[in-house]
Amino acid sequence: MHIEIKDQAAKKIRRGIPLIQKEDLKKNDEKLPREWVEFIDKQGKYIATGYLGKQNKGVGWVVDRSQASMEPAFFDQLFQKAIDQRQFFLSDNNTTAFRLFNGEGDGLGGITVDYYDGYLVVSWYNETIHHFRRMLTDCLQKILHPKGIVEKIRFSSELPESNWVSGEKPHEPLIILENGVSYATYLDEGYMTGIxxxxxxxxxxxxxxxxxxxxxxxxxxxxxxxxxxxxxxxxxxxxxxxxxxxxxxxxxxxxxxxxxxxxxxxxxxxxxxxxxxxxxxxxxxxxxxxxxxxxxxxxxxxxxxxxxxxxxxxxxxxxxxxxxxxxxxxxxxxxxxxxxxxxxxxxxxxxxxxxxxxxxxxxxxxxxxxxxxxxxxxxxxxxxxxxxxx
Structure with a gap:
């Protein structure tokens, strides 16, 4: 699907800003598509690939500017790159909880993944990226083999704010370490985990x-x-x-x-x-x-x-x-x-x-x-x- 954006939005994207605002769109339709879209300029020229959806800030994100296919292999590579950059944390026995994937900072706005001693807490900030949750959590499962995954719904929704996705729930409190200090955490108690x-x-x-x-x-x-x-x-x-x-x-x-x-x-x-x-x-x-x-x-x-x-x-x-x-x-x-x-x-x-x-x-x-x-x-x-x- 193609979505035309205004000239200023195209310039913004080329400068490296991935957040899409409502005013960036040539047409402001009330219903946003639940699919990957290609953003184009008024001449029909490709600008970027991304998605639109209901979220707290803006209306979507740019994900790629090379016309790559939004298939599991693309996200495998994206997640693997983020994990590779955090090898220091993964190998640090004194710190067992940290941010594994930080949304737009790691190339995919609308989702964060936190690591808690082998468990993953996946937070969804956009309705459309949540629509692709099965594919994305499958990628994380395949790469990391976590003990379990819990998700948090952080966009306006009637869905429960916390939901266990896969694996066994840990005995809680789950004690994690940070700089050698212990902290009690609860992965499936609403939005907050305790730290x-x-x-x-x-x-x-x-x-x-x-x-x-x-x-x-x-x-x-x-x-x-x-x-x-x-x-x-x-x-x-x-x-x-x-x-x-x-x-x-x-x-x-x-x-x-x-x-x-x-x-x-x-x-x-x-x-x-x-x-x-x-x-x-x-x-x-x-x-x-x-x-x-x-x-x-x-x-x-x-x-x-x-x-x-x-x-x-x-x-x-x-x-x-x-x-x-x-x-x-x-x-x-x-x-x-x-x-x-x-x-x-x-x-x-x-x-x-x-x-x-x-x-x-x-x-x-x-x-x-x-x-x-x-x-x-x-x-x-x-x-x-x-x-x-x-």
Whole structure:
């Protein structure tokens, strides 16, 4: 099937940008085809092969520009190339969970594959690529022979968000390793598994000395992975704060699987901003504060947006830092440019008249390759600041 695209879209594709937007199409049909398509220009000249489908960003992806046939052999080669590039991770006995295939960064937008100690978690972000799931999972099965495959539906659908595809389910929690630290994971409990694999380098920083001898506060802690990494790395105490009730048993479990006592590792179920006020009233101080909020969250009548509210997190953190301290500021908001993120944070430092220096920064790790020309594909931004109050 041929789909005509506008001249600007053709230029964009030739520059290496694979994301197809609705406005790129000459005709905007409501019903998108569930098949591979050839994108052509107004002269009928071939531009690229890809697909269109319902997804959260854009309406499809370019997959190939050589007119290759979209048969299993093509995807065998695509997956094998990604696996070959991750041999370091596959051979690392201290890390048994990582991103095996990262969508457009590995040549096929709309799908990611995560490796959990021999099991695969396949996430589908587009209705049409999900239509080809049997062929694609068969390719993965043939190349990797995984113990099992579970899929996550991440486009708008009435399908269950998690579904076991093949193989036997592991005894859960499935304990994986990352930089020698154990984490309890659950592969078939909704979208989340218990750990965000893209933060491995930041957690490594904590295990390798950044938290040594420090009092650490982990805000929006989820299952407490940053806290566990900090405790493993010698923190004198950690405090994990999250509003979700499930965070208490989930975080407790993460400490237990590492044999770490809860005596010096507190877990608090509370709204983040309420905890900032509580800590300030009690004169609690933290040497290192990790801020890793969701891009958007709703709590009763309150809403939180990274773009609007991150500055309030920095203000709250400064109130409970001692005279010298560290703030690890993180966001996964793909629509928040790193320059704007950094400017917003540093404006608060200036307003509060504190001295600061950016000691380190992190983007997505090596197992999360991105498209340079597509800024939103490199969504993770982590800035580490050393603060000194005047």
């Amino acid at each position: 965000f694999l893209d933060q491995k380098e930041v957690r490594s920083r904590l295990t390798e000395g950044a938290a040594l001898g420090k009092r650490v506060l982990n805000m929006f802690s989820y299952t407490g992975a940053f806290s566990v990494a900090a405790a493993y790395g010698g923190a004198v105490e950690t405090t994990s704060v999250d509003l979700a009730q499930r965070s208490l048993p989930k975080t407790k479990e993460q400490f237990e699987v590492n044999g770490l006592s809860l005596e010096q590792n507190r877990i608090v179920v509370m709204d983040t901003f309420e905890y900032f006020r509580y800590a300030a009233r009690k004169n609690l101080k933290y040497d290192l504060i990790v801020l890793d909020p969701p891009s958007f969250a709703r709590n009763k009548k309150k809403t939180f947006s990274v773009l609007k509210d991150y500055g309030r997190l920095i203000e709250g953190s400064l109130n409970i830092l001692p005279s010298k301290g560290t703030i690890v500021a993180s966001t996964n908001a793909s629509n928040y440019a790193i320059e704007k993120f950094q400017t917003a944070i540093e404006q608060v430092f200036k307003d509060q008249k504190v001295s600061y220096s950016l000691s380190d920064s992190y983007r997505l790790p090596a197992d999360f390759p991105v498209i340079e020309q597509l800024a939103e594909s490199n969504y993770l931004k982590v800035l580490v600041y050393e603060i000194q109050k005047r």
